[in-house]
Amino acid sequence: METYTERTLTIINEFGLFTDWMDKYNFIIEMGKTMPLIDAKYKTDTYLISGCQSQVWLFAEYTGGKVCFSADSDAIITKGIVNILIRALSGLTASEIIEADMAFIDRIGLREHLSPTRSNGLNSMIKQMKLYALVFKTKYETNK
Amino acid sequence: MFDKNFINKLREQFPILHQQVYNQPLVYFDNAATNQKPLRVINVLSNYYCTINSNIHRGVHYLSQQATSAFEESRKSVQQFINARHAHEIIFTRGTTESINLVASSFSKKYLSKGDSIVISAMEHHSNIVPWQMACEATEAQLKVIPIDQSGTLMMDAYEKLLDANCKLVAVTHVSNTLGTINDIKTIIEIAHRHNIPVLIDGAQAVSHIKVDVQQLDCDFYCFSAHKMYAPMGIGVMYGKEKILEELPPYQGGGEMIKNVTFEKTTYNELPFKFEAGTPNVGDALALKEAIAFMNELGLGQINAWEHELLDYATQKLLEIEGVKIYGTAQQKTSVISFLLGNIHPYDAGIILDKLGIAVRTGHHCTQPLMDFFRIPGTIRVSLAVYNTREEIDALIKALLTVKTMFG
Ligand SMILES: Cc1ncc(COP(=O)(O)O)c(C=O)c1O
Numbered sequence: 001m002e003t004y005t006e007r008t009l010t011i012i013n014e015f016g017l018f019t020d021w022m023d024k025y026n027f028i029i030e031m032g033k034t035m036p037l038i039d040a041k042y043k044t045d046t047y048l049i050s051g052c053q054s055q056v057w058l059f060a061e062y063t064g065g066k067v068c069f070s071a072d073s074d075a076i077i078t079k080g081i082v083n084i085l086i087r088a089l090s091g092l093t094a095s096e097i098i099e100a101d102m103a104f105i106d107r108i109g110l111r112e113h114l115s116p117t118r119s120n121g122l123n124s125m126i127k128q129m130k131l132y133a134l135v136f137k138t139k140y141e142t143n144k
Numbered sequence: 145m146f147d148k149n150f151i152n153k154l155r156e157q158f159p160i161l162h163q164q165v166y167n168q169p170l171v172y173f174d175n176a177a178t179n180q181k182p183l184r185v186i187n188v189l190s191n192y193y194c195t196i197n198s199n200i201h202r203g204v205h206y207l208s209q210q211a212t213s214a215f216e217e218s219r220k221s222v223q224q225f226i227n228a229r230h231a232h233e234i235i236f237t238r239g240t241t242e243s244i245n246l247v248a249s250s251f252s253k254k255y256l257s258k259g260d261s262i263v264i265s266a267m268e269h270h271s272n273i274v275p276w277q278m279a280c281e282a283t284e285a286q287l288k289v290i291p292i293d294q295s296g297t298l299m300m301d302a303y304e305k306l307l308d309a310n311c312k313l314v315a316v317t318h319v320s321n322t323l324g325t326i327n328d329i330k331t332i333i334e335i336a337h338r339h340n341i342p343v344l345i346d347g348a349q350a351v352s353h354i355k356v357d358v359q360q361l362d363c364d365f366y367c368f369s370a371h372k373m374y375a376p377m378g379i380g381v382m383y384g385k386e387k388i389l390e391e392l393p394p395y396q397g398g399g400e401m402i403k404n405v406t407f408e409k410t411t412y413n414e415l416p417f418k419f420e421a422g423t424p425n426v427g428d429a430l431a432l433k434e435a436i437a438f439m440n441e442l443g444l445g446q447i448n449a450w451e452h453e454l455l456d457y458a459t460q461k462l463l464e465i466e467g468v469k470i471y472g473t474a475q476q477k478t479s480v481i482s483f484l485l486g487n488i489h490p491y492d493a494g495i496i497l498d499k500l501g502i503a504v505r506t507g508h509h510c511t512q513p514l515m516d517f518f519r520i521p522g523t524i525r526v527s528l529a530v531y532n533t534r535e536e537i538d539a540l541i542k543a544l545l546t547v548k549t550m551f552g
Contacts, residue, residue: 021166053490054492
């Protein structure tokens with residue numbers, strides 16, 4: 001299993017291939033299409049991350065000490081970006097997720113999606129993923 | 145009048161338009177959110193702070209007198225701009241939102257109680273929904289909504305039925321920020337007045353496009369923001385008829401709005417000061433006067449004619465793209481076009497348009513109930529101003545074709 005650092009390096013290298021923003025966004029769109037989709041039964045308000053522009057549903061499971069994510073969005077670019085996060089974080093341990101520094105986002109040039117006007121982009125997603133990890137850690141990994 | 149030369153000259157007055165974003169020439173089509181400011185307006189603002197800045201209505205010194213009279217001159221220029229009967233019917237606020245909150249708060253304190261109702265429309269901006277909801281919650285009054293049809297036009301038969309004895313105020317928008325619909329507010333006001341119900345008009349999207357005459361309209365309140373009319377952010381207007389303003393209790397307490405203060409009792413200042421607690425926004429008021437002069441020199445009729453030429457051109461070009469659906473096809477419209485491109489999410493389209501240098505607004509435009517009505521998550525909104533050009537529309541169309549291929 002790749003470590004978090006290895007995973008982010010892979011993503012950074014993939015993005016390094018693009019000199020043109022349009023190629024980059026075409027790649028993000030492609031990523032949107034290969035997202036591990038949330039089970040339809042979880043595509044409800046409970047799993048909705050609210051924001052203003054596009055909707056994101058995020059689901060997390062704790063299995064064998066690892067946290068796995070699946071998601072969906074009504075906007076494809078959002079979906080692609082969420083999938084990048086999932087590729088970076090899904091399947092790691094709760095502690096790894098909590099401690100993951102998200103600097104790689106800067107290195108792949110998606111920083112603008114952290115801005116408050118794109119509030120449904122990365123920021124709230126990252127927060128929510130880390131929150132899930134924290135909850136699982138508290139629930140399953142303390143005082144054992 | 146609006147030939148190439150003229151537009152180029154005009155655009156020279158707007159420094160912000162001459163820049164590249166992501167190495168693309170900027171095309172600014174988000175004018176309904178806020179429009180850009182000509183240099184002469186920016187200069188007035190900076191001049192104010194370089195020459196006469198001081199607090200007004202209180203100082204006996206030279207600067208304070210200069211600033212006070214300039215501020216009151218600005219009030220007069222707004223009065224003339226909307227043809228109010230008196231200058232003291234012009235209350236300076238922070239913008240439309242504060243203007244509506246002011247009325248909602250003061251009006252409901254005096255006139256609203258349990259079982260009463262306020263009538264708004266299905267196309268209101270959140271600014272003309274939430275303050276009334278809050279007032280209704282506080283008084284256990286009810287909010288009623290004038291429905292619209294698929295073209296985005298208010299249904300007038302349904303409207304009149306809402307005006308029963310419990311209805312205390314009608315609050316509707318002059319122009320929809322999302323659809324561009326120009327409501328027939330003259331008729332809306334007439335009908336309400338037949339039932340002795342006062343009317344508030346949200347004029348935020350109207351004042352920079354169509355001539356407003358509050359006496360001819362006979363509205364009781366008319367609210368707007370300066371930043372949507374070539375003036376700075378942070379100042380706006382609440383016009384109210386003298387008689388009704390005199391009856392309303394003040395909104396905020398503080399300096400400027402008082403006549404006499406003892407710890408036992410305060411008597412309030414006269415209009416307009418009763419509603420202008422605290423130090424007002426003098427510099428921006430002066431800049432607003434300049435923006436009004438700018439619009440008057442161009443002529444609202446000319447502005448409107450050019451914007452309509454652009455609107456027709458853009459509408460026609462957009463409809464040539466397969467899959468475009470326009471929301472808001474009322475007979476009377478300002479230069480606002482809300483649309484969707486096939487089933488491409490507006491957010492996706494907005495991101496790519498942005499990268500191509502085109503500034504549009506995507507999303508629900510602070511009119512969520514309206515989006516629910518059309519059962520869509522949002523739209524792409526293009527809103528045009530006097531300095532926009534056909535070439536910019538061509539750039540938009542080209543960019544939309546790119547968007548289409550990327551998501552196709
Ligand atoms: C129709 C309408 N009403 C109210 C507002 C609120 O104006 P402001 O944010 O300047 O107070 C807007 C601004 O977007 C608007 O378009």
